[in-house]
Amino acid sequence: MALTAGDTVPDVTLMTPTADGPKSVQSAETLGTGTVVLFGVPGAFTPACSDTHLPGYVLRAEELKEKGVDTVACTAVNDAFVLGAWSEARNADDSVLMLADGNADFAKAAGLDMDGSKFGLGTRSRRYATIIKDGVVQWIGVEDAPPNVDVSGVESVLKQL
Template identity: 85%
Template structure:
């Protein structure tokens, strides 16, 4: 069953890229305090993820903060090295906390995993965005089509805040 409003975010180990290399972080710790906007993408460097989804949250991070968001976080079924390179390539800086879900354990625990093996991608995350307060989902928008960034884009999140 997919993560829904009222659910607590799953607690699994993720990895975050740092200047000193990948560091483990529990999802409950990273997402469990304050107001968090979490968005998940099928993969770093893929067209909709790189051209629309991530850049929208980076460009409008200040607007999200003005609406009370403490943390903006992105998860993808990639390793921390790939997410670090993607963050650097897209000038993310400290606007978005990058959370590598290399084995798609968070996506699977959240019921937001998808089978991308038809495209040589294996298990990936569905594209979604969620507003989480103190570890509890307040709102979530999940795309029906992985290449769409409609209900999970920054504009949709801003309307929900």
């Protein structure tokens, strides 16, 4: 069953890119304090993710902070090296915390995994955005189709804050 408002964030090990290499973090700890906007994407460097989804959050990071968001985070079923390169390529380093879900553990635990094998992608995350306060989901918007960036885009999140 997919994550819904009122649910607690699943606790799994994720990886985040750092200057010293990948670092493991627990999702419940990383997403469990303050107000967090977490958005999930099917994959780094894919068209909608790179051209629309991530850039929206990077460009409007200050507006999110002004509305009380402590952390903006992105999760994808990629490794930390790929997310680090993607963050650097899209100038997201200072505004979006990248959380690599290489084995789709978080996506599966949240009920937000999808089968992308017909595109050669295997198990991936659905495209979504969620507002989390102290580890509890307040709102979540999940896209009906992977290329759409409507309910999960930064504009929708700003309206919910």
